Amino acid sequence: MSRELVAGVWAMEGRASSMFLVADGDDLVLVDAGVPWDAGTIREGVRDAGFGLGDVDRVLVTHYDVDHVGALARLDDELDATVYASDTDGRILTGERKPPLRGAKAVLTRFVSVPLVERPDLEVRFVGEGDTVGSFEVFETPGHTPGHLCFVSDRLGVGLLGDLVRGTADGALRRVPRVFDGNRRRAGESVRAFADRAPAFEVACMGHGEPLAAGGSDALADLAARLA
Template structure:
């Protein structure tokens, strides 16, 4: 399912995970890319928004997980845009490092990584505070070491990846099973709530995005932790 959450911000509801398309002057930005089975659904979503994979100007990855990076390879060769991710997770996608077997989430990533095809795309590293087009990157480790939230003040939107999940108009933190470190998740949520500008749209990787009051919901969650 594809829906426009606000002018220029599209949600692609894929197989149990969300990806987003956000329009800007440099061409539309794709944020995350679903599972390997989602590439055709992303193509359909792009078409409904009036685009093709070749129109995408950049790809932002919130983190390395099968259900967030798996669809990239299936969108090539039409998709030919730089991919931005934090170094700690980018190196997992490029194969420069392997997820650690000493962490339960790392072991799961190592297993599911067998189903990830490395995309033939340029991978750029982003650090905390970097600006990529209209987006500011916030390093938010915990769900994964290189997890990043991308905030666009122009759109009043934060793409929160799997730092939190959405439901019933509220946000909840990433749980133990799918996180490297839940204490780091909580610390990242509190830090993001303190540093990020106000935003209405809370674009979550799993569950329902919040279309209003996103930063208020994040602050409320931070206060509960």
């Protein structure tokens, strides 16, 4: 099931995180892919939005965690889309590297995420700071994972924030719980730096908590100011 936040932006609630579908001009974009058991939720959500998985042109991956890339391999027989991820996290997805073992989250990633995430049979392209994918600009926001990315479309007024922050029911943004950040200090620095350099956006799509249909940049600036 999906719900339309604003015209052309749909949210799909998975078992452990939210996924999103965005109409970027004539292209359809899937944002993150939940846990492996969310494949059916994604199929249904895309269908509710009036499309099929074959209509998806690309997949934007904010970071490598089991609740953000888990269902890709269970959809790759229906998807004909290119996956865009950071070089750091994307090479874990392709099996070209293993996550480091330093820190509690790294251990969790290696011994929980990696065994549960199958390698998708999809083209994976690596992107970084300043690259563009459709109308979305790429921003490197390390901390939650070493290769965490955010994407912002100035034209659409949409920010895809992954697990950089989480949403609250009162329309604010908060940090994710400390235990889930791989490097808490770097994650805080990324919040402040991203707030400074990202173009304004209204819609904020996060993996956890309530997405914002309006006021995204303002909410991000408020959080960054509290961290200063």
